[in-house]
Amino acid sequence: MDKIKVLLIDDEIEFVETLAERLELRGYISKIAGDGESGISRLANESFDVAILDLMMPGLSGLDTLRQIKEIDKTLPVIMLTGHGSTKDGMEGMRMGAFDFLMKPLDINDLLEKIKLALSKSSKG
Amino acid sequence: MFKKVVDTVFFLNTANQDHYNVLKRNIIIIMLLITILPLVTMIVINYFQYKSHLTSQIIAPLYAMADKTKHSFELFLDQRLAIIRFISTTYSFENLSNEQNIKKILISLKKEWRGFVDIGLINGQGELVSYAGPYSLLGKNYSEQISFQETQIKGRYISNVFLGYRKYPHIVLAVQHLTDTGQTWVLRATIDTDFFNTLILSMGLSRQTDAFLINKNGILQTNSLYYGNTLEKCFLDLSKLNLRSNSFEGTDNKNKKVIIASSAFSIADYILVIVQPQSVALKSWYALKTEMVIIFLTSLAIIIFAILKMTRVLIKRIKTSDEHRENVLTELQHAQKLSSIGRLAAGVAHEVNNPLAIINEKAGLMSDLIGLSKDFDKKSKFIDLTCAILNSVDRCRKITHRLLGFSKRIDIKIEPININQIINEVLDFLEKDILYRKIDIDLMLPNSLVLIESDHGQIQQVVLNLLTNASAAVEDFGWIKIETKNIDNGGIRVKISDNGCGIPEDIIKNIFDPFFSTKKGKGTGLGLSISYGIIKKLGGEISVESKPGKGAAFTFDLPQKPIGLEAING
Numbered sequence: 001m002d003k004i005k006v007l008l009i010d011d012e013i014e015f016v017e018t019l020a021e022r023l024e025l026r027g028y029i030s031k032i033a034g035d036g037e038s039g040i041s042r043l044a045n046e047s048f049d050v051a052i053l054d055l056m057m058p059g060l061s062g063l064d065t066l067r068q069i070k071e072i073d074k075t076l077p078v079i080m081l082t083g084h085g086s087t088k089d090g091m092e093g094m095r096m097g098a099f100d101f102l103m104k105p106l107d108i109n110d111l112l113e114k115i116k117l118a119l120s121k122s123s124k125g
Numbered sequence: 126m127f128k129k130v131v132d133t134v135f136f137l138n139t140a141n142q143d144h145y146n147v148l149k150r151n152i153i154i155i156m157l158l159i160t161i162l163p164l165v166t167m168i169v170i171n172y173f174q175y176k177s178h179l180t181s182q183i184i185a186p187l188y189a190m191a192d193k194t195k196h197s198f199e200l201f202l203d204q205r206l207a208i209i210r211f212i213s214t215t216y217s218f219e220n221l222s223n224e225q226n227i228k229k230i231l232i233s234l235k236k237e238w239r240g241f242v243d244i245g246l247i248n249g250q251g252e253l254v255s256y257a258g259p260y261s262l263l264g265k266n267y268s269e270q271i272s273f274q275e276t277q278i279k280g281r282y283i284s285n286v287f288l289g290y291r292k293y294p295h296i297v298l299a300v301q302h303l304t305d306t307g308q309t310w311v312l313r314a315t316i317d318t319d320f321f322n323t324l325i326l327s328m329g330l331s332r333q334t335d336a337f338l339i340n341k342n343g344i345l346q347t348n349s350l351y352y353g354n355t356l357e358k359c360f361l362d363l364s365k366l367n368l369r370s371n372s373f374e375g376t377d378n379k380n381k382k383v384i385i386a387s388s389a390f391s392i393a394d395y396i397l398v399i400v401q402p403q404s405v406a407l408k409s410w411y412a413l414k415t416e417m418v419i420i421f422l423t424s425l426a427i428i429i430f431a432i433l434k435m436t437r438v439l440i441k442r443i444k445t446s447d448e449h450r451e452n453v454l455t456e457l458q459h460a461q462k463l464s465s466i467g468r469l470a471a472g473v474a475h476e477v478n479n480p481l482a483i484i485n486e487k488a489g490l491m492s493d494l495i496g497l498s499k500d501f502d503k504k505s506k507f508i509d510l511t512c513a514i515l516n517s518v519d520r521c522r523k524i525t526h527r528l529l530g531f532s533k534r535i536d537i538k539i540e541p542i543n544i545n546q547i548i549n550e551v552l553d554f555l556e557k558d559i560l561y562r563k564i565d566i567d568l569m570l571p572n573s574l575v576l577i578e579s580d581h582g583q584i585q586q587v588v589l590n591l592l593t594n595a596s597a598a599v600e601d602f603g604w605i606k607i608e609t610k611n612i613d614n615g616g617i618r619v620k621i622s623d624n625g626c627g628i629p630e631d632i633i634k635n636i637f638d639p640f641f642s643t644k645k646g647k648g649t650g651l652g653l654s655i656s657y658g659i660i661k662k663l664g665g666e667i668s669v670e671s672k673p674g675k676g677a678a679f680t681f682d683l684p685q686k687p688i689g690l691e692a693i694n695g
Contacts, residue, residue: 012479018486025493083478091540104478105485105522 004119005029005047009039009065010054010081015104019052022108036060040068048076050115053098055082055089063093070097077118081106149440156432161425168421172414179410180374187386187399187406188372194328194336195388195397201320202392205298206281208238213302213312221246221312222255231257240316242290247273247299247311258315259290267311276301276311283393286318286338286346286355294318294346294355321347328399335400346395352378361385361400374403474525481521488514523553539687542581544609544617545570551588555596564596565604574609577617578686579663587656587667591621591679594652598625598677615685616665622678628671636669656681664688 006028010016013034020030031046033039037060043051051069055062066078080093080101090101099118102110212221212230220226227244234241243258251268267273276282282299289295299313325336325347338346343359345352352360360378372386382403389396404411492511495504548570552559559566595605608620628636637657660667664687671677 012483014483015479015486018483018490022486022490022493025490025497083475083482088538103526104482105518106482108486108489 003027003029004049004115005031006115007031007033007039007042007046007048007051009033009036009051009057011035011057012054016054019108026112036062036065036068039065040072043069043072043076050118051076051078052111053078053080055080055093055101063089063096066093066096066098077121079111079114079118145440145444148443149436152439153432153436156436157429160428160432164421164424164428168417172417175413175417176410179413180407183406183410184372184374184384184386187384187401188388190328190330191336191372191386191388191397191399194324195390197324197327198321198338198395198397199390199392201324202283202298205238205240205314205316206283206300208234209244209298209312209314210281210300210302212244213300213310218246218248218302218304218310224255224257227255228257234314240320242295242315242317244312244314247313249309260315272297272299272313273311276313277309282313285340285344285394288356289315289317294321318347330399330401331405333402333405336398338395338397340394341389341396349400352400359398361398477521477525481518481525485515485518485522488518538580538582539578540581541576542579542584543574543576544584544619544683545572545574547581547585548588548607548609548619551585551592554589555592559596559605562596562601564599564601567604567606569606569608569610571610573611574617575611575615575685577683579683583659583663584683587659587681588619588621590652590656594679595621595623595625595677598627599623600625612682616683618680618682620678620680622676624676627673627675628669628677629673633669633671637667 004027006020006023008016008020008023008030010032011034016032016034020032023030031042031048033042035057039051039053040060053062053066053069057065060068062080062082066080069076069078074097077099078093078097080090080098081104082090082101083104093101099121100114102114212234216226216230221230227246231241231244234244243256243260243262245253245258245262246255247267248254251266251270251273253262253265253267256263272282272284276299280301282297284297286294286296295315295317297313297315299311301309301311303309321338328336330336335350335352337349337352337359339359340346345355345357345359348354349359362375362378372384374382374384377383377400384401384403384406386399386401387396488511492508492515495507495511498504548568552566592605592607599605603624605621605623608622610618612618637653657667660681660683663683665681665683667679667681669677669679
């Protein structure tokens with residue numbers, strides 16, 4: 001079975017690098033983008049199975065990034081992360097087509113479950 | 126300027142009892158001034174107006190009476206003079222010189238005209254040559270007498286009163302006759318003064334009013350009631366009288382206040398004087414004055430009483446209203462403080478979340494790596510340590526999530542919410558207090574509870590308020606029961622009951638009123654009224670059942686969708 005490719009878009013480098021490593025330990029391929037724009041250009045050039053997107057980013061905001069991702073690839077499942085505690089952005093993201101959202105700090109097992117769910121849905125749909 | 130005065134008088138910048146007393150005093154003083162000054166002014170003006178008006182009204186008739194009576198006197202005297210003149214022109218000197226004739230004339234006179242006592246003929250040299258009457262005046266010479274001289278000059282003469290026949294007061298009238306030959310002779314007659322008294326009586330004066338005749342030297346010509354007898358000097362000081370008629374107020378010899386009206390005769394040296402005590406003359410004025418005083422004092426008493434009473438009520442109301450205002454302001458400040466604390470907390474929580482996430486991932490990675498590595502010295506210790514780090518991170522996460530959950534209550538945000546979840550969140554918050562006091566929480570939160578569209582934060586606030594109240598009412602080891610269920614209209618019902626002290630019947634109907642609190646001193650009394658407001662705003666209903674000693678049960682319903690509210694989030 002092919003390894004699952006995950007794109008992590010988050011400006012908090014310490015966090016996202018560590019998360020990427022943990023995912024690698026669990027058999028995923030993780031790629032990192034430090035902001036929305038580089039995330040989008042990465043997506044344009046490579047294909048991914050799932051994207052993990054932080055809502056609070058400088059420059060292109062999380063929601064705007066999400067919008068652009070959906071323009072490029074509607075089927076790509078996006079899981080949003082927020083440390084903000086605001087369910088408003090989370091709900092908005094859901095309406096824009098994100099798969100789900102999680103709050104930071106997150107439980108990695110929750111994340112793995114959501115990824116599995118997202119992939120099973122997209123493979124069916 | 127006026128505003129400054131008003132502010133100083135009604136200063137509203139301190140709210141202690143002293144302030145209210147001063148305010149009360151100021152208001153009372155001002156109101157008393159405003160009401161009493163016009164009253165007093167009016168009374169004073171009226172007093173003087175009435176006084177002068179009445180006085181003149183009373184004095185005028187007195188004067189008129191004096192004048193009229195004087196005219197009657199003068200008429201009478203003129204008439205008697207005319208008779209004598211008639212005799213002097215009808216009878217010749219010779220005729221009159223005859224003793225028999227003059228005696229006959231006297232008899233006729235006495236028959237027709239009351240008062241004549243004698244009649245005498247005086248020749249041009251002043252000798253009394255013919256006489257009829259009781260005196261023996263025959264041969265008397267009057268040439269040196271003023272009476273004779275005045276008669277020569279004025280053609281007539283009216284004397285002052287003298288004591289005559291039988292010591293009775295009489296007057297003498299004399300007329301001069303000018304013959305064709307240029308000679309003069311005088312006819313004189315004595316008349317008694319009965320008519321004086323008759324005329325004076327005819328004035329019909331009251332018993333205390335004194336009327337009499339005096340001459341210009343102040344010698345009484347008739348008897349005065351109070352001021353002397355005939356031919357005595359009048360006790361009154363009548364120096365103010367002049368020959369013209371007048372009336373004035375003065376005091377008599379005994380310092381009694383009197384009104385004196387006088388009228389001077391033009392044909393004789395008499396002045397008619399009427400003296401009336403002011404107590405008599407001004408009786409109606411005194412009565413009016415007494416009435417005015419009574420009315421004034423009564424009005425004053427009523428005004429003062431009303432002002433004092435009203436001011437007391439007014440100040441009490443102001444005080445209550447001030448207290449309410451203070452309460453509202455305090456509550457507002459409290460709410461604002463809470464809100465800014467909430468915002469601060471949210472800011473902190475958010476800031477903390479990021480490093481917390483980093484610690485979480487790093488420790489997680491450590492745990493992953495250790496798990497994958499071979500055994501080494503202290504491996505289990507490392508595993509324990511990383512677990513401990515992750516546990517602490519978890520605790521922090523709970524705290525920040527709770528803080529973030531509670532900070533959002535400013536606007537109404539409509540979203541699907543799970544009431545059971547909210548109840549659990551609030552219980553988390555209160556768990557320390559509840560655990561410590563060993564209060565038993567009985568939960569009936571069915572999973573089948575539908576999601577409703579409403580505002581998370583505000584419902585959280587209501588549940589927090591009700592649970593806080595319940596836990597305050599309940600003693601240690603008591604219980605609180607929380608039930609949720611779906612109701613017919615698609616909404617949900619939440620019932621929070623306790624076995625606390627209960628709510629008395631007279632309080633229960635006011636329990637949702639603002640500022641109503643039974644926690645003496647503590648609490649603002651706003652919690653339930655805010656909850657009430659929130660539930661109503663979200664389209665629901667809230668009610669309470671309770672009996673003293675039997676606990677309380679608060680129930681609120683919320684609809685599936687909030688009625689009448691636009692969902693802010695669309």
